[in-house]
Amino acid sequence: MSMTEGPRPLRTSKSEQQTEASEAVGRLPGTSADVPRRGGMGGWSDRWREMPRQKQWLILIPVVILAFFLPLMNIPFITTEPGNDWPLACQAMAIFALVAVGLNIVIGYAGLLDLGYIAFFAVGSYTAAMLTSPDSAFIKIPYLWTIPVAIAVSMFVGVLLGLPTLRLRGDYLAIVTLGFGEIVRILATLIPAMKGQPGFQNVGHPPGTGPDGIPVFANSNGTPWYWLTLGILIVLLFLVGNMERSRVGRAWIAIREDEDAAETMGVPTFKYKVWAFALGAGVGGMAGALMGGQVGFVNNQKFDVVTSILFVAAVVMGGSGNKVGAIVGGALVAYIPLRFTAIAEYKFLIFGIALILIMIYRPQGLIPAKQRLLAYGTKAYAAVRARFSGKGANPSGTGGTGTGGTGKSAPPAPKPNAEGATS
């Protein structure tokens, strides 16, 4: 599924697949059939997972290089010009992708419907603006330092919101977060230090001046901003990918699937929900700080709830629970109104219809999720499986090595499968 997946923990060897296949032929009546999970692009992601590591890199590296060259390539038909500057459009896509990856932690992994994600984006933007803009009365710090500060502040706000509200479930949580999204915007209007509609001009940017005396990170110069955002996005993907396969990731998926069951498996559900909320908020805040710096102007007009819904649409369209899907969804949501300027006014109508169609024909999104959840103990499982696959078709395992070997089975046993996996 993922473009940035780390070392794959386990791969089934050919021999085991063959035993699986032979079992499938002699299936008993009255048992459920192996339902193929999905077709279409799901087949792609399955094929990706089956690929050897080196081959994945062979595809991945050109894709990343291509992504970095994107703002420099003005491809006809794909480009947003002449209506909108192409490098700036790339930057907008990257920001939306970043937001979608962050929101995907909350919605896709932990299954918490957060309709007020824009609030964290706003907190990040305001943090960057208030610490760099000459219009602000606060102390000033270099722009790049505002990014970690924005992450920390929005994570803190995320925990603050999460602690009381994450005891709610489903619809109730959605309503509370929806309200929270509005609260931040209204606070920005009411609190004098946040300056309401006049907002903050000349928000800072990273240092560096070009040979012509113009700053490298000028507001109108999309390419360096895009590179910065893309770099951050790639680092984030590695982090999220690792988290996904960790204990935390498994706990989130379990909570999403069935919260009570997760709790009775020993998952401290509340703690993990707050974590998901906080991490999602941190990414949102970071995206907000990048956006604030690039646009150079932050006021209370940009953080409406409708944009928040657009973020949710990006995650759901792309494939909730899949970070590559989130990137595609986020980029599309940013790209379409910029490319097709004639219909940009109707973007909410168009995304509304697109969402309905996707829900009908592709309810799991454009790129459906499938995490690898066996985070640890995979070798041990491989050992057990190996021993069982020898007599896999024999259901009356009581007399076999199954029970007889239990006492001394804990250390790694002969494992033909695991050898195939480590190569």
Add this chain to the structure above:
Amino acid sequence: MTLLELNNISVHYGRIQAIHDMSFTVEEGEIVSLIGANGAGKTTTMKTISGLLNPSAGSIKFMGEDITKMKAHIRVVQGISQAPEGRGIFPAMTVLENLDMGTFGRKDRTGVPEDLERVFTLFPRLKEREKQFGGTMSGGEQQMLAIGRALMSRPKLLLLDEPSMGLAPQFIRQIFKIVTEINGQGTTVLLVEQNANQALARAHRAFVLETGAITHSGTGKELLANPAIKEAYLGVG
């Protein structure tokens, strides 16, 4: 030794009282059945023991220790494991991933392969289907998975909430046979059932629950022979 002890437990949903002043014990090594009609408070009792619900009065002791205020996810580590009503499996996880989730709270990773073998031996069907998604399995298989997953934490007390619900008769017999087998391996079982016949036949002791209170108790055989219970729960008059 008394494994589980409920003392004067009352449970409320808002202002509605679901359990009235309930007390009973489960001894180590037993199969104890709670039988009762819909709405008698069976699932509420189970959720109170597993920690998903908090009692409004009374106390719960597990292995002599008061666990009334203990969170559900810590009770698992202490040795109480539940196969919830309606199975509660994770549909988008494979069978093996579901079983792996059952070990989440475990501290000793070394015993996991052993327990996986035990589960695969009890339920060979799960081994056959280890890569299948939980949501695509039949009801009986899902029930096996729920029980198997609960066993993966190597519990001292296994709570089974209506394991026979919605299953075909041959599956019900099979599930109960396996419950006896699990018990034979040293796990204490507390069982909640509407299917009184099997639940009583397999149980060492049993309680009858009516509108949130225990009305009858005795050994499984005693209750099977009780005419009032026969009429109300076994469908013979």
